[in-house]
Amino acid sequence: MTDTQPHRQWFLFSMMMIAANLRLPITFIPPLLTHIEKTFALTSSMAGLLTSIPLITFAIFSPIIVRLAQHWGNELTVFLLFILLIVGSYLRIIPTVPALFVGTFLIGIGIDSGNVLVPALIKEHMATNLRLGTSLYTLSMLLIGALGTALSGLLISHISLGVTMGILSIPSVLALLTWIPNLKLKRQAALTTQKVQVHHYQSVWHQSLGWLITLFFGFQSLVYYALITWLPSILVTHGVSPLSASNLLTLLQLSGLPLSFMVSYLFSKKHGVTILLGVMTLGYVVAPLTFILPIHSLFFLTTMCVIAGMGAGIAFNLAILFFTEKTTNPSQTAAISGMAQSAGYLLAAVGPILFGYLQQFMHSWTLVIWLLALFAVGLTLTGFVIQRHGMIAE
Numbered sequence: 189m190t191d192t193q194p195h196r197q198w199f200l201f202s203m204m205m206i207a208a209n210l211r212l213p214i215t216f217i218p219p220l221l222t223h224i225e226k227t228f229a230l231t232s233s234m235a236g237l238l239t240s241i242p243l244i245t246f247a248i249f250s251p252i253i254v255r256l257a258q259h260w261g262n263e264l265t266v267f268l269l270f271i272l273l274i275v276g277s278y279l280r281i282i283p284t285v286p287a288l289f290v291g292t293f294l295i296g297i298g299i300d301s302g303n304v305l306v307p308a309l310i311k312e313h314m315a316t317n318l319r320l321g322t323s324l325y326t327l328s329m330l331l332i333g334a335l336g337t338a339l340s341g342l343l344i345s346h347i348s349l350g351v352t353m354g355i356l357s358i359p360s361v362l363a364l365l366t367w368i369p370n371l372k373l374k375r376q377a378a379l380t381t382q383k384v385q386v387h388h389y390q391s392v393w394h395q396s397l398g399w400l401i402t403l404f405f406g407f408q409s410l411v412y413y414a415l416i417t418w419l420p421s422i423l424v425t426h427g428v429s430p431l432s433a434s435n436l437l438t439l440l441q442l443s444g445l446p447l448s449f450m451v452s453y454l455f456s457k458k459h460g461v462t463i464l465l466g467v468m469t470l471g472y473v474v475a476p477l478t479f480i481l482p483i484h485s486l487f488f489l490t491t492m493c494v495i496a497g498m499g500a501g502i503a504f505n506l507a508i509l510f511f512t513e514k515t516t517n518p519s520q521t522a523a524i525s526g527m528a529q530s531a532g533y534l535l536a537a538v539g540p541i542l543f544g545y546l547q548q549f550m551h552s553w554t555l556v557i558w559l560l561a562l563f564a565v566g567l568t569l570t571g572f573v574i575q576r577h578g579m580i581a582e
Contacts, residue, residue: 199313200321202370203306204328205363206266210302211333213277213295214242215441216356218416219341219434223349228285236544238292239417240537243409245296246303247534253304254526262305262312262522263370270364273298277357281350298360303529307511308522319452322512326505327448332359334441337416341434390581392524397581399531400574401510401524406532407567408503411472411560414539415440415496422553427484440493444501451505455513461575464502465568471499472564480557499564506571515580524580 217224217238225235257265276294279287306325314321336356343352392398419440420433428436454460475496483489511528515521543556550556 196313198369199309200324202363202366203309203313203321204324205359205366206270206302206306207325207328208332209270209273209360209363210299210306210329212336212356212359213273213299214239214413215333215416216336216340216353218420218437219337220344220349220352221417222430223344224288227283227349228288230285232548233541233544236417236540237289239413239540241289241292242296242299243413243533243537243540245293246300246529247531247537249297249300250304250526250530250533253301254522257305257308257522262309262518263367266301266305266309267364267367267371269301270298270360270367274357274360274364277360278354281353281357283350300529304526305522307508307525308518311512311515311521312518318512319455319509322508323448323452323505326508327445330441330444330448330501330504334438334445337434337441338438341431341438345431392520392527392580395581397514397574397577397579398524398527400570400577401507401514402528402531403535404510404532404567404570404574405507405528406535407563407570408500408507409532409536410539411564411567412500412504413536414543414556414560415476415500417540418543418547418553418556419493421547422479422557423489425553426479426482426489428486428489432486436490436493439490440497440500443494443497444499444504447498447501447505451502451509455506455509461506461571464506465571465575468499468502468506468571469564469568471495471497472503472567473561475499476557476564477561480554503567510574514574514577516582520580 221235221238224230224238225232253265253269256269260268272294276291276296276298278291279294280289280291282288282291307322310321310325311318340352340356343355416437419437420430423433423436424430451464454464475492478488478492507528511521511525515524543559546556546559547553
């Protein structure tokens with residue numbers, strides 16, 4: 189298959205289908221947590237593992253996936269590991285605790301293949317439209333993730349837990365089918381070139397910029413996944429009904445969608461990144477801190493969720509742009525993506541479990557919210573340092 193316009197368009201479509209499933213299996217879980225806890229007799233901290241297990245999997249397997257891609261090619265690696273995602277999705281429908289957690293583990297491996305390799309594939313296949321590809325990648329991921337949250341809350345009120353999870357796993361099957369034509373691409377020459385490049389380029393693990401990008405990715409992941417896991421519970425303490433809390437969580441995720449294009453547009457503008465980091469701080473530091481106040485106004489809480497969602501959209505899109513804009517070739521992109529999602533998600537995995545334990549111990553969300561704000565401040569400071577840094581060294 190040659191790199192013609194129709195083939196680039198198909199790659200773009202199939203890439204968006206894969207991206208659509210890189211958050212969906214995680215984001216449709218929070219509205220189901222109460223039902224999962226009852227069905228499987230789990231504590232809140234154990235239920236938090238359903239968010240943390242994929243993050244731990246990302247941390248462990250990201251460097252391994254980079255190695256596999258060097259031998260199999262990026263397209264085939266995504267295809268094979270995405271099969272594990274589908275198997276895991278339907279395995280956790282089985283009403284046993286081992287099936288639930290093993291399935292979640294397999295889902296984590298499948299998601300990680302897309303997390304690590306899709307940014308490199310975008311840099312390879314869409315070098316002249318890099319920011320468009322990146323924007324559509326993040327848009328697909330965030331949009332379907334948000335819709336999954338809303339749909340799971342709707343479905344669980346009408347059908348069983350197992351059927352709900354089964355329906356929401358169908359998009360992963362469709363994504364795998366759309367990816368098959370990409371396997372026909374002639375990868376051998378590219379793979380050979382990639383191996384040469386890996387040999388000549390310095391390891392990102394030995395560069396300060398690599399660690400800064402990793403820290404930024406880790407902070408934004410920790411804050412985001414902690415929010416989507418526990419925000420509904422926090423909102424309930426403000427007198428919000430569980431259904432409304434689920435809807436506000438969906439709104440938070442949808443609020444970040446316009447930022448998929450705005451971040452790419454402002455990234456190269458003078459003071460653009462500074463403006464983005466300022467808005468991100470408003471959304472990730474100031475807005476969450478207002479949840480400490482004894483406010484029961486639904487309008488106020490909704491506004492804060494929208495602002496927090498904008499912060500989330502900026503943080504994630506900046507992280508992905510750092511992967512593609514701070515590297516010079518797809519091999520480097522895959523390397524920094526693998527590094528950031530390995531060490532970064534290891535940091536992020538602490539959040540849902542730690543905050544669940546803290547809430548149980550303190551019987552309050554106040555300390556949790558202050559810690560989230562502190563991590564968000566670290567995120568902002570790291571972003572400013574990266575902004576003033578050059579490229580990943582060759």
